[in-house]
Amino acid sequence: MHTSYQLLIDGVWRDGSDGTKVPVINPATEEAFAEVSWGTTEDASLALDAAQKAMTSEWAEWSPTRRGRFLFSVAATVRRNIVELSALFCQEHGKPPHQAAGELEDAARYLEYFGGWADKLTGMTIDLGRGQLDYVLREPLGVTVHIAPWNYPLDIFCRSVAPALAAGNTCVVKPAEEISLVTLALARLFQEEGLPAGVLNIIPGPGAVLGKYLTEDPRVRGIVFTGSVETGRKVLEAAARNITPVISMELGGKAPSLVFVNDATELDGPAGGAAGAIAWNAGQSCGQRSRWYVRRDLYEPFIERVVERIRSLKVGPATEAGVSLGPLVSKKQYDKVMSYIQIGMDEGARLVAGGGRPEGLGDKGYFVAPTVFADCNNSMRIVREEIFGPVITVIPADGLDEALALANDNAFGLSSEIWTSDITTAHTVASRLDVGHVTINGSAAFGFEVPFGGVKHSGLGREGGPEAILAYTRLKNVWVNLK
Ligand code: NAD
Numbered sequence: 213m214h215t216s217y218q219l220l221i222d223g224v225w226r227d228g229s230d231g232t233k234v235p236v237i238n239p240a241t242e243e244a245f246a247e248v249s250w251g252t253t254e255d256a257s258l259a260l261d262a263a264q265k266a267m268t269s270e271w272a273e274w275s276p277t278r279r280g281r282f283l284f285s286v287a288a289t290v291r292r293n294i295v296e297l298s299a300l301f302c303q304e305h306g307k308p309p310h311q312a313a314g315e316l317e318d319a320a321r322y323l324e325y326f327g328g329w330a331d332k333l334t335g336m337t338i339d340l341g342r343g344q345l346d347y348v349l350r351e352p353l354g355v356t357v358h359i360a361p362w363n364y365p366l367d368i369f370c371r372s373v374a375p376a377l378a379a380g381n382t383c384v385v386k387p388a389e390e391i392s393l394v395t396l397a398l399a400r401l402f403q404e405e406g407l408p409a410g411v412l413n414i415i416p417g418p419g420a421v422l423g424k425y426l427t428e429d430p431r432v433r434g435i436v437f438t439g440s441v442e443t444g445r446k447v448l449e450a451a452a453r454n455i456t457p458v459i460s461m462e463l464g465g466k467a468p469s470l471v472f473v474n475d476a477t478e479l480d481g482p483a484g485g486a487a488g489a490i491a492w493n494a495g496q497s498c499g500q501r502s503r504w505y506v507r508r509d510l511y512e513p514f515i516e517r518v519v520e521r522i523r524s525l526k527v528g529p530a531t532e533a534g535v536s537l538g539p540l541v542s543k544k545q546y547d548k549v550m551s552y553i554q555i556g557m558d559e560g561a562r563l564v565a566g567g568g569r570p571e572g573l574g575d576k577g578y579f580v581a582p583t584v585f586a587d588c589n590n591s592m593r594i595v596r597e598e599i600f601g602p603v604i605t606v607i608p609a610d611g612l613d614e615a616l617a618l619a620n621d622n623a624f625g626l627s628s629e630i631w632t633s634d635i636t637t638a639h640t641v642a643s644r645l646d647v648g649h650v651t652i653n654g655s656a657a658f659g660f661e662v663p664f665g666g667v668k669h670s671g672l673g674r675e676g677g678p679e680a681i682l683a684y685t686r687l688k689n690v691w692v693n694l695k
Pocket residue numbers: 359360361362363364386387388389417418419420421422423424427438439440441442443444446447462463464465497498598600626666670671
């Protein structure tokens with residue numbers, strides 16, 4: 213049976229003003245299982261009005277402590293509802309259940325982390341000498357607009373909405389066209405926990421219309437964007453119109469992983485990491501380690517080890533037990549990844565695993581087999597461009613200097629990784645990688661307490677950590693003549 217989802221504007225669930233409803237497709241079956249109302253610019257305007265009004269109504273009376281406690285209570289509710297939310301998430305996105313539940317846990321952690329910050333934001337006083345008092349107020353920005361992609365919708369929703377609310381702002385959120393039900397389901401929990409009307413508004417719909425409208429509007433005092441570089445440029449241009457602060461822009465990535473372990477007996481860690489890069493979220497991650505630069509003498513053993521590892525990855529619908537990779541999120545994404553696989557073969561890379569639909573899954577569902585390309589080089593498009601699927605490239609490197617130069621030779625600069633048991637190598641590489649995020653001997657620390665974000669085309673600003681919440685505030689200096 214179909215279920216209908218609506219927009220949230222000023223505390224009220226409603227259809228979009230022109231009545232548009234769009235079917236929501238399960239990417240494992242290609243069948244519609246629900247429908248969602250899409251908003252218009254008229255709805256976006258109502259949401260901005262509501263968010264603006266909320267800045268000076270009941271919400272303004274909430275103390276920071278109350279805002280923090282509220283976020284804790286939503287986190288607890290997310291955990292209480294994790295089974296139902298995960299089921300919806302698997303159906304809408306295709307993620308296997310353990311990954312859907314993992315993202316919901318991440319969402320709860322963002323709410324708790326930033327909830328804990330709500331009552332710790334302070335201003336300061338500045339001593340200008342006798343007869344003068346100078347103090348600095350830390351205030352919320354006002355109405356913030358949050359534009360999200362489809363790959364980690366709940367993680368990304370909570371990592372920006374939580375600090376925005378903790379700091380006393382109001383929010384208008386535009387989820388991605390592909391995935392909005394889970395965001396709407398989460399927003400319902402915020403409403404049920406007693407968030408005043410207008411503080412959180414959710415408008416699903418077309419980015420080219422709604423995203424453009426929201427980022428160009430003068431009522432907006434802060435923009436958070438996660439998505440592609442191409443759209444990021446448009447958002448920056450739109451923000452320039454009203455000099456709207458851009459809180460953060462998390463754009464794409466093409467993360468390198470450098471394998472410089474001592475010998476073949478130490479290849480299990482990096483080979484497992486490569487299999488994980490393919491499997492987790494079916495490779496649809498901005499931080500996916502997609503370029504593997506491997507010490508030349510360990511290059512072939514590494515490839516063998518990776519191929520062995522990925523044989524045990526089960527591809528299938530989230531409803532099947534033991535699945536490591538679900539389908540890609542949409543037909544568009546499936547076609548894009550398939551076209552990159554063809555590009556890789558045309559460019560002369562050696563296909564050592566995968567390369568198309570996995571066997572035994574029929575012709576329904578956007579499934580792509582774990583794919584490994586060897587004998588790649590930095591001039592290939594499959595090495596330079598973001599594929600955003602279960603595909604990795606492997607490249608031999610003659611020494612660390614060459615590997616570092618190749619790793620840094622990319623327009624993106626988000627995540628990266630080094631595998632080594634030598635402590636000097638580890639920290640030298642960490643300091644020389646031109647990125648915002650480095651992991652040593654494994655992939656973790658993407659959120660909450662630590663700053664996550666990129667350099668170069670990967671974006672600006674940081675999510676997670678104290679700097680993230682400060683970006684949702686502005687400073688006001690007050691001088692008093694005491695004479
Ligand atoms: P996208 O740029 O196509 O869309 C992102 C969002 O922007 C969507 O909500 C879309 O509707 C909206 N949008 C489209 N046109 C717009 C416009 N003119 N103005 C304002 N908004 C507009 O990206 P996507 O395909 O949904 O997501 C994949 C991209 O996101 C990848 O490049 C990925 O690396 C990146 N990403 C980055 C991070 C990170 O933290 N760095 C995290 C997740 C995804």
